[in-house]
Amino acid sequence: MHHFQVKKGELYAEGVPVSQLAATYGTPLYVYSAATISDHFDRLTHALAPLDHLICYALKANSNLAVLNLLAQRGSGFDLVSGGELTRVQRAGGDATKCSFAGVGKTRAEIEQALAANVYVFNVESIAELEFIDRIAGEKKLRAPVAIRVNPNVDASTHSKITTGTYENKFGIAFEEIGALYARAARLKNLRLLGVQMHIGSQITEVKPFVKAIKKMLPLVQDLKTRHHIEFFDIGGGLGIVYDPALASGQSAWWNQQKTPPLTPATYAASVVPLLQPLGLRILVEPGRFMVGNAGILVTEVLYVKKTGQKTFVIVDAAMNDLIRPAFYESYHEIVPLKQKRSGGKLVSSDLVGPICESGDYFCKDRPLPAQKPGDRLALLSAGAYGFVMASNYNTRPRAAEVLVEGAKHRVVRERETVDDLLRGESV
Ligand SMILES: *Cc1c(COP(=O)(O)O)cnc(C)c1O
Numbered sequence: 478m479h480h481f482q483v484k485k486g487e488l489y490a491e492g493v494p495v496s497q498l499a500a501t502y503g504t505p506l507y508v509y510s511a512a513t514i515s516d517h518f519d520r521l522t523h524a525l526a527p528l529d530h531l532i533c534y535a536l537k538a539n540s541n542l543a544v545l546n547l548l549a550q551r552g553s554g555f556d557l558v559s560g561g562e563l564t565r566v567q568r569a570g571g572d573a574t575k576c577s578f579a580g581v582g583k584t585r586a587e588i589e590q591a592l593a594a595n596v597y598v599f600n601v602e603s604i605a606e607l608e609f610i611d612r613i614a615g616e617k618k619l620r621a622p623v624a625i626r627v628n629p630n631v632d633a634s635t636h637s638k639i640t641t642g643t644y645e646n647k648f649g650i651a652f653e654e655i656g657a658l659y660a661r662a663a664r665l666k667n668l669r670l671l672g673v674q675m676h677i678g679s680q681i682t683e684v685k686p687f688v689k690a691i692k693k694m695l696p697l698v699q700d701l702k703t704r705h706h707i708e709f710f711d712i713g714g715g716l717g718i719v720y721d722p723a724l725a726s727g728q729s730a731w732w733n734q735q736k737t738p739p740l741t742p743a744t745y746a747a748s749v750v751p752l753l754q755p756l757g758l759r760i761l762v763e764p765g766r767f768m769v770g771n772a773g774i775l776v777t778e779v780l781y782v783k784k785t786g787q788k789t790f791v792i793v794d795a796a797m798n799d800l801i802r803p804a805f806y807e808s809y810h811e812i813v814p815l816k817q818k819r820s821g822g823k824l825v826s827s828d829l830v831g832p833i834c835e836s837g838d839y840f841c842k843d844r845p846l847p848a849q850k851p852g853d854r855l856a857l858l859s860a861g862a863y864g865f866v867m868a869s870n871y872n873t874r875p876r877a878a879e880v881l882v883e884g885a886k887h888r889v890v891r892e893r894e895t896v897d898d899l900l901r902g903e904s905v
Contacts, residue, residue, distance in 0.1 A: 478517070479771040480510040481858065486817035488856055490774070492885035496815045499776050499854050502878050502889065505795035506776040507865050508856075509539075509890075511547055511883040513772035517742075518551050521764065524746035528753055530760045531597075533577050535714050536562055538765030538862040539773065543881045543890035545569035548768070554597065556714070556763040560587035563594055573597075577674070577711065577761065579626070581606075581647055588613050588621075598622045600674045600711070602649055607662055614667035623662070624672035624711060627655050627697070631690040633678030633715065636806050642677030642690060649675065655697060659705055670705045672761070673698055676713025679766060682739045684748040687712070691752050698756060711761035712749065716740055718770040720859050721809045766862040773861020775800050775877070776815070779853045780832070789827045791849045796831025797838040798871040800857060800864050804837035811858040812840065814847055822847055829855070833872050865891075870899050 480491045488495045490508050498508055521532060533554040536545060540562060545555070546569045554575030555566045566576060573594040578587075581602045588610055591599065601607050601623050614621035628649030631642050641648045650658060655673075662668055677690050691712060701707045717740055753760050777795035784790075802808040812829060824845035831838045840857060849855070868876045875894035880887055 478520075479513045480516075481513075481774060481856075483813070483817070486819075488813055488815045490882040490887075493882050493887050494815075495774070495776060495856060496854060498880055498882070498887060499778070499815065501887075502880055503893065504776050504778045504854065505799050505877040507773055507860065507877055507879040508776060509541070509544060509769075509773045509861055509879065509881045511881055513861075514544060514547050514769055515551065517768045517772070518548060518553060520742040521762070521767070522551075524742035525750065525760070525762065527750050528760045529758075530762065531575060531709075533575065533711075533761055533763045534768050535763045535765030536565065537866060539769040539864070540565050540866055541879055541881075541890055542569045543879075544769060545571055554761075556765075557591075557596075560584075560590045563587075563590060563596070567594065577624075577763070579674075579676075579763075583610075585609075585613060589617070592617060592619055592621060596622075598624050598671050598709075600624050600626050602626050604650075604658065604661075607658075607665065607668070611665040611667045620667055620669045622669045622671040624670075624674045624707075624709070625650055625655060625658060625662070626674045626676070627652055627694065629675050629677065629690045629693050631677055631686055631693060633681050633686045634683070635678045635680050635715075635717075636808075638806055639679035640677075641679070642675065652693070652697070656700065659701055663705060670701075670707055672707045672709035672711055672759075673701055674711035674713065674761070676763060677715060679715050680717040681715045682717035684740060684745055687715070687745070688748050688752065691749060695752065695756070698758070702756065702758060707758070709759040709761050710753070710756060711763065712753070714763035714765050714767070716742075716745060716764050716767035718766055718859060718862075721811060768862075770862035771859050773859075773864060775810075775857040775860040775864060777855055777857065779849045779851050779855065781851060782849055789825050791827045791829045791846070793829060793831060793840075793855065795840075795857070795877070796833040796872070796874065797835060798833060798869045798874050799831075799877050800840070800860055801867045801869075802860075802863055803840050804835070805867075810840060810860060812844065812846060813856050813858060814849075815854040815856060818847055825849075833874075870894075873899060875899060
């Protein structure tokens with residue numbers, strides 16, 4: 478579900494023609510739909526209502542302050558992976574006491590910052606980290622709330638770079654070692670064993686891997702509740718979204734907006750809630766992509782069209798530094814012209830590429846697209862998650878501006894960088 482729609486041949490973000498945004502703010506440009514983000518939060522909240530639950534939005538997916546503020550206003554918690562992200566949550570008006578702090582490499586400074594901010598829990602990924610947090614908490618005369626991240630060794634059937642819950646990955650602690658580890662942690666005086674956590678991967682588009690992992694975890698979680706009086710079970714994030722509506726609906730029309738997501742909050746909840754309810758524990762979920770993925774687009778302008786032999790290269794002003802997902806994960810983004818051509822016109826097999834000096838700098842290969850000419854503008858859909866947050870300044874390219882649309886209103890929520898911004902701090 479999202480609020481980007483083609484009306485009378487023109488792409489709209491909620492009530493605003495995207496071409497108007499491109500003309501006002503320039504390209505490349507990230508555009509976010511506030512209603513889409515709010516909708517996603519509300520749908521998930523509704524679906525999980527039978528459980529005592531807390532949604533901890535994984536802000537590594539999109540950490541713009543305005544996005545965080547939207548979610549904070551709806552009562553969302555946050556899943557953080559760095560001290561910087563904690564600062565963002567606080568600046569955005571989020572509640573640190575609803576934050577889980579994840580990640581395999583927390584530094585002393587980050588642990589101290591999180592203790593001072595009174596985060597809800599540290600999700601711990603190794604024995605060494607557990608002992609380190611205990612020591613720091615002891616120095617501060619505090620008891621640190623911790624949960625151990627379990628690696629349930631369940632294959633999430635997703636891309637290898639976003640699978641996290643098998644023993645091939647660096648994440649979590651092996652399922653078989655957890656009982657003994659909690660017993661050992663219980664003897665560390667400066668810790669409180671608050672819960673248990675897992676996260677099996679990202680862009681999971683069917684409910685089966687979640688069900689399998691939860692079922693595997695249930696006896697362990699029950700046992701931890703009995704022995705250590707834990708108060709929550711955190712089932713992680715990973716809910717997938719629709720990137721390619723043709724795959725989801727069996728239709729190939731790029732303008733077909735009414736897609737059926739393979740995994741909705743309702744279908745997800747229908748499978749997981751009955752499993753979790755009997756535990757009588759608080760349930761945490763950490764969705765990132767689900768909340769923001771379809772809520773953002775990247776708008777770009779065609780610079781040149783270059784035909785070589787069999788190929789048509791459409792060279793645009795956005796590049797892999799703006800959106801690295803195709804280069805990094807071979808991921809698919811739907812590409813939609815901001816204005817449909819009147820003539821209808823035939824589709825041309827095209828490679829959409831950026832100006833960066835890397836062969837990996839492409840957004841699609843051999844994809845049938847309407848014929849393009851310089852000055853035409855296109856939108857890459859579903860770019861709201863792992864888009865801007867992974868942007869870099871490679872090739873000394875300033876990062877794109879970010880705009881938030883709310884109904885008929887729009888505003889810049891991050892200014893376009895300048896070259897001077899990039900050079901700040903450097904010297905000859
Ligand atoms: C990345 C991550 C998430 C969010 O994953 P999505 O696929 O974006 O929902 C949640 N929890 C942890 C621990 C993560 O590393």
